[in-house]
Amino acid sequence: MANTERPDLKMVGTTSSNGGVYKLVKITGECEINGDLYCGRLACTGEMNVRGKLNAEAVRLTGVCGVEASLASGEIRGTGEVKVKGSLRSEKIKLDGQLSVDGNADIGEAELRGGIVCGGLLTAERLDLSLFGPSTVRELGGGRLRVRRSRISAIKNLVSPWGAATLTAGLIEGDQVELQYTEAEVVRGGDVAIGPGCRIGRVEYRRELRVASGSTVGERVRI
Amino acid sequence: MERELISKKDLLELTGISYGQLYRWKRKQLIPEDWFIRKSTFTGQETFFPKDMILARIDRIMNMKEDLSLDELAGKLSPYQVDLTLSKRELIERNIVSVLVVDRFSTLAQQNGQEAYSFEQLLYLYATDRLLSDGEISLEESGMLMETLRNHFPRFEGKPCELLFMRKMGVSMFALVAAPPALYFDPGVKIVIKMQLTELAEQLRGELN
Numbered sequence: 001m002a003n004t005e006r007p008d009l010k011m012v013g014t015t016s017s018n019g020g021v022y023k024l025v026k027i028t029g030e031c032e033i034n035g036d037l038y039c040g041r042l043a044c045t046g047e048m049n050v051r052g053k054l055n056a057e058a059v060r061l062t063g064v065c066g067v068e069a070s071l072a073s074g075e076i077r078g079t080g081e082v083k084v085k086g087s088l089r090s091e092k093i094k095l096d097g098q099l100s101v102d103g104n105a106d107i108g109e110a111e112l113r114g115g116i117v118c119g120g121l122l123t124a125e126r127l128d129l130s131l132f133g134p135s136t137v138r139e140l141g142g143g144r145l146r147v148r149r150s151r152i153s154a155i156k157n158l159v160s161p162w163g164a165a166t167l168t169a170g171l172i173e174g175d176q177v178e179l180q181y182t183e184a185e186v187v188r189g190g191d192v193a194i195g196p197g198c199r200i201g202r203v204e205y206r207r208e209l210r211v212a213s214g215s216t217v218g219e220r221v222r223i
Numbered sequence: 224m225e226r227e228l229i230s231k232k233d234l235l236e237l238t239g240i241s242y243g244q245l246y247r248w249k250r251k252q253l254i255p256e257d258w259f260i261r262k263s264t265f266t267g268q269e270t271f272f273p274k275d276m277i278l279a280r281i282d283r284i285m286n287m288k289e290d291l292s293l294d295e296l297a298g299k300l301s302p303y304q305v306d307l308t309l310s311k312r313e314l315i316e317r318n319i320v321s322v323l324v325v326d327r328f329s330t331l332a333q334q335n336g337q338e339a340y341s342f343e344q345l346l347y348l349y350a351t352d353r354l355l356s357d358g359e360i361s362l363e364e365s366g367m368l369m370e371t372l373r374n375h376f377p378r379f380e381g382k383p384c385e386l387l388f389m390r391k392m393g394v395s396m397f398a399l400v401a402a403p404p405a406l407y408f409d410p411g412v413k414i415v416i417k418m419q420l421t422e423l424a425e426q427l428r429g430e431l432n
Contacts, residue, residue, distance in 0.1 A: 089250065106250035121259075123246035139268075143243025170268065173231075175241045185267060188232070189242070223232075 006040070019052055036069070053086075061095075070103070087120070098133070113150060115165075131165040131181060138170050145174040145189075149181045149197070166197070228260065228271040229278075238281050253284055255421075257383060257402075276425065309431070310339050319345070319430050324352040327362075328369050342424075347372040349427045350386065350418065359416055360388065364395055371397040376420070388416035 006023040011031055019035030027044045036052035042059045049066040054073070059065070061078030070086035079096045082088075087103035097114045099105075104120035107127070115133040116122065124142040129135070130150040149165050169184045177187060180195035187194070188204040198215040204223050211217055229237070235245065248254045260271045311333055315322055328348060332338035340348070351368050354360045360368065368388075376384070376399060383402040388395065391412045400406060402419060 104256070106246070108247075108250065123249060125243050125247055125250075141242055141246050143241065143246070173242050175243050 009039070019050070025056075042073075116167075129167070131167060133165050135165075135167040136169070137167065139173075140169050140171070141173045143174060144176045145172065146178045147180055147182055148178075148195075227274040228262075229274040230264075231270045231272070234272055234277060234281075238278070238285075240281065240285075248284060254280060255383070276422070279425075279429070309345060311336050314340065314345070314348075317430075319427075320348045320352045321356065324348055324355060324365070327365075342427075343376065345431075346420070346424055346427055347376070350420070350423055353423070354388070354416060354418075360395075364388075364397075367395075368397050371399060375399045383419070383421045386416065386418045386420055387414060389414050 006021055008024040008026070009017065009020075009022045010024075010026045011017065011029070013029045014031075015027075015029065016032040016034065017037075019033050019037040022037070022039040023041075025037070025039045025042045027042075027046060027048050029046045031044075031046070031048045033048065033050045033052070036054075037050050038055045040057045042054075042056045044060070044065055045062045047064040047066075049068070051068050053069040054067045054071045056073045058075040059073050059077070061076065061080050061082065063080045064083070065080070066083045068085045070088070071082075071084045072089045074090065075092045076082065076090050077094045081098040081100070082095065083100045084105075085102045088101045088105040088107070090106075091108040093099070093107050093110045093112065095112050095114065098117070099112060099114070100117040101122070102119045105118055105122040107122070107124040110124045110127045110129070112128070113130040113132060115131065115135040116129065116137055117135065118137045118140075121139040121141060122137050123140075124145070127140075127142055127145045127147075129147045131147065132150050132152070147167050165181065167179075167182045167184075169182065171186045171188070172179070172182070172184050173188045175190045177189040177191070178193045178195065179187070179198055179200075181197035183199045185201040186204070187200050187202070190206045191208045192203055192205045192210070194200060194203070194209070194211040194215050194217060196212045196214055198212075198217075200215070200217045202219040202221065203209060203217050204221045206223055209220060209222075231245075235242065245254070249256070249259070254277070258272050258277060260273070261268055262271055263269070309319075311325060311329065314320055314325060325348065326334070328351065329340075330338065333340060347369055350372065351365050354368065355362070355365050368386075372386075379399070379401065385400050385402045385404055387398040387400060387404075387406070389398070389408070389412050390396075395415075399420075402421070408414070
């Protein structure tokens with residue numbers, strides 16, 4: 001590129017852009033981006049939709065961020081909803097709200113309060129999920145996985161029209177796995193702790209297995 | 224060609240690595256995504272890996288990671304961008320590529336030893352040499368192959384691709400396609416060679432080290 005200086009992009013109101021390469025992108029309001037967006041920091045208050053790839057060093061979100069291809073970011077923080085049609089890659093995610101990924105998600109550290117829907121394999125070195133609503137992950141893998149139900153959601157479940165705050169997964173694999181209110185076909189790991197409200201088809205563990213009373217585990221295998 | 228596969232469970236047991244490490248390396252792109260092969264087994268879906276490739280890769284990661292950060296490692300392991308060059312003399316001494324191929328397809332500066340070969344150039348020579356010595360292609364066709372690789376291989380920008388060599392009624396042609404390809408021909412076409420360049424690069428790197 002001849003021009004190496006990357007400009008900033010600031011937009012307020014209902015706007016649209018064709019994407020491009022920027023330093024700082026700041027969106028307030030509603031923005032449609034018709035192309036790939038590469039940027040340093042991205043701050044969005046409101047709703048944005050990228051019809052392409054989104055690559056950013058850091059994303060700060062209050063609102064909704066939709067990406068129709070893949071999303072790669074060093075860090076994602078904020079409140080609201082992140083919807084990715086392709087795959088997601090991020091070193092760190094701290095989100096209050098909903099994370100939806102149609103493809104695979106590779107995350108370093110994830111701290112989520114809300115729900116996750118992932119159609120592929122979701123991996124995280126550390127995952128801390130506080131369930132507020134129904135979550136579905138086809139396959140979950142990682143180092144330390146911890147799934148809990150938030151205290152408020154116990155009350156919310158009584159009135160919520162969307163269903164209970166549970167996690168449904170096909171396969172969960174991790175070195176340390178701690179689950180609550182989870183339904184899974186297979187759980188495999190080093191240390192496995194099955195908390196209340198779980199229904200697990202088969203648990204394979206290497207070192208230790210704890211199962212809370214009231215949770216059902218079909219098969220227990222030590223490997 | 225059916226490759227030998229290893230399941231994720233067996234892999235972790237064999238190498239002694241943890242899930243966390245495996246997924247960290249996947250995230251850092253030290254292990255390519257298309258090595259994760261999902262297959263159904265009697266216990267449900269399982270993930271498998273191409274056995275020799277993953278074992279060699281894990282071995283390399285474990286040996287190198289002590290003195291490199293993971294991000295530096297990623298650069299070293301990505302199949303094509305090996306920051307490694309070789310002079311003509313070394314190339315022939317180490318018997319990586321035959322003299323015939325080296326002489327035929329080097330620039331003048333490389334011939335004189337003033338200029339070294341980049342990894343990509345080595346890969347082209349290596350591929351051509353391999354096919355020539357296997358007797359799959361003629362010397363004339365090797366020129367065509369070099370041209371195809373030089374002109375089109377950089378366009379893949381490191382994405383996995385396959386080299387196809389076809390013949391029909393005595394006419395030969397080369398094609399580079401993004402892997403995994405889905406290509407079907409009329410019955411008159413014979414696919415002589417189907418070669419994964421990523422795999423070849425891996426082998427070449429093995430010889431260079």
